[in-house]
Amino acid sequence: MLQRTLALLFSSSLILTACQSLPVRESQAEQQSDSQKLYLRAEQFLPQNLAPLVKNDKLTANWLDGGSRFWFVQQHGHGHRFLLVDPNKNTQSAAFDHQKIADVLRAEGLTEVSAARLPFEQITLSGSRLGFNIEQTQWSCTMPAYTCDHRTRVQTEESEQGASPDGRWQVVVENHNLILANKHSGERTVLTQDGTEKRPYAATHPNPARSFKAGTDYQREGASLTWSKDSRYLITYQLDRSGTDLYTLVQSDHEASLRPKTVRYYYPSAGQETLPQASLVLVDTDKKNAIKLDAPPVMQTYYGSALWGWWQDNGRYVYHDRRRGNRQYFMREVDPHTAQVRALVEERDDKYIDPWVQTYWALPELDAFIWSSQRSGYQHLYLYQASSGELLNPITQGEMTIRVIRGMDTERKQLYFEASGRESGRDPYFRHLYRVNLDGSDLTLLTPEPAEHDTRLSPDFNYVIDTYSTASQAPVTVLRDSRTGKVVREIQRADISALQATGWRPPQSFEVLAADGKTSLYGLMYLPSNFDPNKRYPVIDDIYTGPHNFFTPKSFNTYSRQANALAELGFVVIKMDGRGTNKRGRVFHEYSFKNLGGGADDHVAAIRQLAQRHAFIDSDRVGIFGFSAGGYDTAHALFKYPDFFKVGVAASGNHDFRVDKAGWNEIWMGYPVTPEWDEQSNLTWAKHLQGKLLLAHGELDTNVHPAATMQLVSALIKADKQFDLMIYPNMGHVLDEHPHFVRLRWDYFLRHLKGGEPIKHR
Incomplete structure (x- = not known):
């Protein structure tokens, strides 16, 4: 595996470069020998080489x-x-x-x-x-x-698309309209006649990446057809995409011919005047008709279906509905017997509603449902009466963030959930399992160890399987009594002996203050396995500040990160989460609102503090790399802090939010477009580049279009800046999957940040 991967890591001489290498201070042969040792060592510490060395770190019950x-x-x-x-x-x-x-x-x-x-x-x-x-x-x-x-084995036949659960009916889409077919009699009923290419029924927008990977022609549309369990009703929609952008990707290298191939696809981009709008349609097989429901159309903001909903056991359909601008959010319910739609819950905020935290959990036995919300300033759970929509009571309160519901014991009216931030004296991101009564009383901590806990409940709610670990403590899986949290028995411990035999060392956890001088931040510092505290090491910041989550590992699974291999090249690698990322409450989270470019502020403050603590950190040699939103972060950090960050590698970056998807960017930047969009754009900041910048993008990136990088290239050229560029044919969004890019990133930091000489292509 090691030799095979090395053979794939090509020389960086293929890079389109406008830069000169640093002067050679040693003989070519000496540098090549030293670099080869470094690369062989780094190769050993790649995620795909370390991960198989750990056994029994997970348990699936x-x-x-x-x-x-x-x-x-x-x-x-x-x-x-x-x-x-x-x-x-x-x-x-x-x-x-x-x-x-x-x-x-x-x-x-x-x-x-x-x-x-x-x-x-x-x-x-x-x-x-x-x-x-x-x-x-x-x-x-x-x-x-x-x-x-x-x-x-008898192969189970897959049901046809649009077929009802009982097999009697099938709804098909022909010429953008709906047809109801009786599979038993062969009778066909035309349900709609006003569907067109721009206003089709049931249309989804498949991600072209699947076609690229399969080597098949892109099918521009799928179908969203969701049957009720009794096979009488079906929910779909008519999609108005008349104002939606069609994006184009060019596949320069393919087997069919030497001529480039183009693929055009619908892509709801941020900031555009209109997004696709889906008007809900209810099909009734008894009446053999389709009616448009009296409800506001829902917006489609990415690939796939415009609807995020499902049929409940009570025979009603529920779905999420967020309004344009993301300041208003509904959970709605459809009664198919009356064709009425009602709002179960409405959320409002003057900045944004985070769609990743809106959880709905039905409790039909209790005429109730559970809803999660950040309305209090933290993500909490609330109990509602289902029939009336009345808020009954908050289930959880205080300074903690609900992470996931693990189970609901309706007989005892007790809820099990994982949350973080409640327990003092530990990393506030650590997840713990709790039990609470539905009326909010008797909150009980069941997993007290200061660690990241991943839990599963037995179906009878009597026991809990708990796998817990930290960045430095290997996973232990135990069985607990769900009433007391007491450990009944240890089930297994992860075997990390083969990992340790490589010389691998876990990263060091650290706590620093944000740039405001008062907010605590948490991160990891990766050191080389041959670390010498008497040496001084350049620093590389592995950055991703996307507000939808946090990104520093809290469990032992740090060996599956590129940071380990980079550290082996002779760097200190930093991974941390600053203000504006998620799971620390609204005040912490809202730092990134209309301020996505502020992500690097806390990283600069953190590295300066770490350099003051540790003499081995050379804060005059700081590099940075990131991917996707982290690619944006990387370039923006070089532009905003040109005297601090000297070298950056920005991959697949969304350098101006208007080229990227509406479903992500408009949450954090708001809508309509305001001056902050230009103020945060890397195109605006490109003129400030001073350091060494490598831009990379996959030619077939269906998540962030490669135009995002090419537009930054244009801005840099207009500003007469020198930089490096690599475009990867037939690659999509995630460039870490390509050995050439991994090697290229090593080369870039070794040459420009450390002053070393990358090994030559063999």
């Missing part, structure tokens, strides 16, 4: 019979084994006799099978019956005799 028992697969030696846990008996044992199954399979001609390496990873357990599949053969064994029979 397969619950049995709706109770507490479960089985899971555990890596063991060079193979794996199936283990069965019975919490009520507090036992953990083999789920079956692995050797006897191996003997059975060998007797059937599967000679490469051993007890430690059985050729399947999924089983079914029911009483004394064990089932599993090997390729197209289905096996069934009776324990403990282990008499087995097998037969060819």
Whole structure:
């Protein structure tokens, strides 16, 4: 793997460059020898090479019979084994006799099978019956005799698009209109006749990336057709895309010919005057008609369906509806029997409603539902009466952020959820599991360890599986009593011995103050495995300040980051989250509102503080890199702080928000377009470039169009700035998947930040 990857890492001599290398201070041979050692070491620390060295860092529980028992697969030696846990008996044992199954399979001609390496990873357990599949053969064994029979698996036919659950009906789209077909009689009913290319029914906008990967022609439209469980009703919409932009991508290199190929696709871009609008349509198979519902049309802001909704067990359809400008947000419900639409919840804010936090959890047994909101300044849960829409009570309160609901025990009226920020004296991003009564009383912490907890509840709500870790503490998986949080037994510990054998060291956690001098920030510092505190190291900031989340790892899974390999080249690599990112409350979050360019402010403050603490940090040699919004951050940081950041690598950047998707940029920048859009644009700031900047973009990027980078190129040329550019044919948004780009980034920092000489292409 190592040699294969090295062979793919081409020389950076292919780069389109307008720069000169630093003067050579050592002989060419000496520099090449030193660089080759660095590159071989860095290669070893790439994510794809480190990740296989960690075993049993995760556990996927397969619950049995709706109770507490479960089985899971555990890596063991060079193979794996199936283990069965019975919490009520507090036992953990083999789920079956692995050797006897191996003997059975060998007797059937599967000679490469051993007890430690059985050729399947999924089983079914029911009483004394064990089932599993090997390729197209289905096996069934009776324990403990282990008499087995097998037969060819019957392939389940996929239902046709638009087919009802009972198979009787199918709604198809022809010439942009809806047709109802009776699959039994063959009768067809025309439901609509006003559909056109610009105003089609049920149209979705597929991401062209799928076609590029499959090597197939792009199909511009899919269909959004959602049936009720009783097969009587269907929800869809008529889409008005008459004012929507058509984007074009050019595929310069493909197998069909040497001529470039173009793909045109609908793309709702931020700031444009009109976005696609979807008017809801209800199809009734009893009446054989389709009616437009009396509800405001919902906007489509990215690929796929315009509707984000589903049918509930009570036979009603619910969907999310955010208004243009993102200051108003609804959860709506459709009663198909009356064709009436009502608002279950309305959220308003003078800045924005974050759509990533709006969670709806139906409780039909209690005539209630749970809704999450940031209206209090933190993300909390609220209980509503479903029939009236009345707010009954807040379920959670205080300075904490609800992260995810893990389960609802309707019999006891108790809710289990993970949240962060409530427990003092620890990283405020650490997730913990809590239980609370629906009336908001008796809030109980169930996972007290100061760590990142990933939990799962048993179906009977009696037990919790908890895998917890930190950036420096390997994962431990335990079984807890859901009433008290007490550990019943330890299930497994991650095996990191092979990882440690490489010399890998976990990153160091740090806490600093933001540029305001009072807000605590948290991050990680990656050091080389051969770190020498008496040396001085250049610093590289791995930046991504997108407001939709936070991005510094909190669990042990830091070995799957590019930062490890970069550090091995002789750098200190910083990963942190500043103000404006998510999960720290609204005041913290709103720093980025109409201020996406402010992301680097806290990074500069943090690196300066770290340099004051640690003599090994050379704050005169600071580099920065990022991807997507981090690509924007990288270029903006070089422009805004030209005396601080000396070298940057910006990949797939959305350098002006108006070229990018509406569904992300308009949340944080607002709508209509205001002067802040130009003030935050990298095109406006390009004239301030002083350092070394490498821009990279995939030619087939369907997420952030490559025009975003090319427009920055134009602005830099107009400002008479020198920079470097690499366009990757047949690559999409994520360039880290390409070994050439990974190597190119190494080369760039080694040459321009460290003053070294990259190895030559072999």
